[in-house]
Amino acid sequence: MTFALPESVLVIVHTSDLQVLLLLRVGRRGWWQSVTGAREACDATLRDTAHRELLEETGIDAGSLQAWHWVNRYTIWPAWRHRYAPDVTHNVEHTFSALVPARCAVRLSPAEHERYVWMPWRDAIARCLSPTNREALRLLPRRAAR
Template sequence: MTPAVYKRPQSVLVVICTRGGEFLMLRRTHPGQFWQSVTGSLAPGESPRSAALREVWEETGLRVGSALIDLKHSVLFPIVRAWRARYAPNVCFNREYWFALVLETRRMIRLNPLEHLEYRWLSAERAARLTGSWTNRNAIRALAAC
């Protein structure tokens, strides 16, 4: 019998925006009306920075290297009940580490069709209203205020 492999209850959120104030939002394949910035769980032994770089590449096709900004902020939030089975028994919270990527202008995005259906570049307020994640909303508004 193969032992269960659970997700690590740590993830990254990478808010991508342009110097002109446009924010990249991605629409997930499931649930289909859920919009978000780049996100993803840390693999075993992976640092938050490495996970952020990997997720940006996997979800957008952008290689960013040293341009990635560690916002030195994290949030602990309850895992949605529908997704809790992905985690070890009795794991109810996830730690999310925030990063930013500020681009000079919009870039063409190469979506992973297994994860996302479309993308949009939006104003900070429209992006914040569109996302279904309160942590994503707060990160967008915090970055827009800088």
């Protein structure tokens, strides 16, 4: 078995008026999130990871991917621990955002997500399960203004 690397990306997909894309995890009632995913050996850079995950999970091929240079280290949740080597307990998450011209239809990865929704960033904060995802959404207005 190949274990996941304990390094991942979080990609906040948004419009210029801060409508945010959220995805609902398959089989995880109420588990709404932004695009996320682990770095893979084939990814030369974290930007490559963010681009790959965005394309795989949504079908969006964003050229306006912005690295935030904001990193979180957190304990891997028990539901995901089996994906990592037995001695791995923490993950390092790198945050990106992707500005899209308008809300658009999304091509979901059926193995990962079952629904999507576009909503104002403030409403998305309340819907996200992950604390790091909620904090990134709180920071979005300042980041998007840059």
